[in-house]
Amino acid sequence: MEQAVGECVGLLGDVTDRDWEGSAAGRLAWSCRETAVHIAQDLIAYAGQLAGREPDGYTPFELSLEEGAGNADAVRVIRTTGALLAAAIRTTPRQVRAFHPYPFRSANREGFAAMGVAEVLLHTHDIAEGLGVAYEADSGLCDFVLRRIFPHVQPGPASWQTLLWATGRGELPGRAPVTEWRWNNNLVIDTERLTLEGVTPAVAHDLATDGDAGCFEWLGGSPAEGTRVGAGLMFKQYEDGVHRPEWTMYVLVRREDDQALGAMGFHAVPDEAGRVEIGYDLVEAARGHGYATEALRALSAWALAQDGVRAVVANVERDNTPSRNVLTRAGFTAVAEDTEQVTYEMTDLRGE
Known part of the structure; x- marks a missing residue:
């Protein structure tokens, strides 16, 4: 978790002077700014699920940035919420499961870690694409995500390209484009x-x-x-x-x-x-x-x-x-x- 967030914060921290509000994030309907806030929202939401041991639904709270917060502030919030999720993962007992809808209504700490890493990697890619910045996620992190929450996806020649293809963000030779997808926590x-x-x-x-x-x-x-x-x-x-x-x-x-x-x-x-x-x-x-x-x-x-x-x-x-x-x-x-x-x-x- 720390590695994924660290790479995200390092890359985005170098481009905070650009127009995040006016730039679409890759293929998403969101702006780069909205996507950055979404990363932080997911990280704190996952931390809340684990910390609260929520059995049946999402913890009823929502994160938002203060009025006037800039792009650099959004990066700081990503760093902080990432640290909170990492702490929740480290301190949650192995057997604990908390609510997440896909597909069996629960996930353990490894599942939440993989979902958190996936959110960071994929949306960092979206923002980087929108701002015209080169980005390639660490292959070890991609393997971590694919083997835990994409068990239905056959490994490809390169794990980053496979993850992008599996989430509708890229092409993979010999495979049809993906238009709908969900990750899969274990039953x-x-x-x-x-x-x-x-x-x-x-x-x-x-x-x-x-x-x-x-x-x-x-x-x-x-x-x-x-x-x-x-x-x-x-x-x-x-x-x-x-x-x-x-x-x-x-x-x-x-x-x-x-x-x-x-x-x-x-x-x-x-x-x-x-x-x-x-x-x-x-x-x-x-x-x-x-x-x-x-x-x-x-x-x-x-x-x-x-x-x-x-x-x-x-x-x-x-x-x-x-x-x-x-x-x-x-x-x-x-x-x-x-x-x-x-x-x-x-x-x-x-x-x-």
């Missing part, structure tokens, strides 16, 4: 004892790296090997452009102590017949307490509630008795088997 699903946290490509990349905890505190110290393998496969789907944010891996987090117990998720999007395959893996210390069964019921119920989904399928080795018992307790039925594995299925029981 979370609550059960009695757990929170199932949707894994972003950023977290998947970290989890797939041996020795990295992926921002979670794991029961027993580290994720199971199956979780790392699954995270690697998910990140490959993201790189290939076939990843869909909801049909992803979820980390199972115990709410009483914020310990990560394992992972569960879908191998891919539902097929043409409305079938989607699910898999799961728990750390050894979490087994035998019903956590997998609880999470499997919740995630399968969520999947079956989505349009066009008619069955959740799981394939398990014949000799994996504990996993087979989990499926049975969760409400799955064995529907096929061969010499190596048994196929279980939970179907849509709504009579459609």
